[in-house]
Amino acid sequence: MLISTNQRTLEKSVSFSGIGLHSGRKVHLTLKPAPPNHGIKFKRTDLPNMPVIPALFQMVVDTSLATVIGEEGAIVSTVEHLMASLTGMGVDNALVELDAHEVPVMDGSAKLFTSMIKKAGIVEQKSPRFCFLVKEPIEITDGDRFAAVYPSDTFKITCTIDFAHPIIGIQSFSVDVEPESFEKDIAPARTFCHFKEIEYMKQDGLALGGSLENAIVHDGEKVLNPDGLRFKDEFVRHKILDCIGDFSLLGMPFLGHMVVKKSGHMFNHLFLKEFFTRKKSWDTVLMSDAFPPEDPGKRDYSAVRSVAL
């Protein structure tokens, strides 16, 4: 796994463009290097004064269709797949410039974002890396939805979904979030929907850019995309991608095992709210303290120093 004790950013800027899922309009996007302790921020270059919005839990303004962050009327929608890519590839600091309110959907997965990050290159910075360290379980339940974190030596996610559609059914997947597994097992997994959902959304003026090019579309019984699925459990893998994106709004790397069942953007957000109220259940520490280099597999909580941020 990635035990980088220093913060990381991109080596150089990289630009690309794509279509916004809901607007159907072309969006230009540039990922730029950023200094230590900057975090991930989005800059709306199409608005007066070019407002900058930090990608943090406190900035979330909507979670109904996608995760939307915003401040003083300036919003950036559908940040989750790009945020997951930056977190999955271990990038702490970057500035994302875009000329629309929506991150482009690309192929509905994080594949292109991940390859753009690799194209830019990743460099280690001089400043130490901080992380959230889970010390005791935090669990929330809402009907049959469940989300929890448990102490763990790695950032791990286990996700279970249960859809009535025979093509999906019950699927479960578990992954240690580090660049290699993220790129291979999670990033290529596309978002999915029933073809009727697209029709309803288009009637409401949403998903105008939605097509078989940027989602798995099914009719409950079968997948309508001519090339089929990329993984037979692509659905649950995409839910993990969404979770990584949503939980990246914690703003720092995370050491703990997340277990989620039947979750979505809204429930993930509720969980983050609970997480921040349970301050005794976690600590913010230097990554170098969480993993003493001489014994990276074992953690001694008594040796972990809290850091004020």
Ligand SMILES: [Zn+2]
């Ligand atoms: Zn998604």
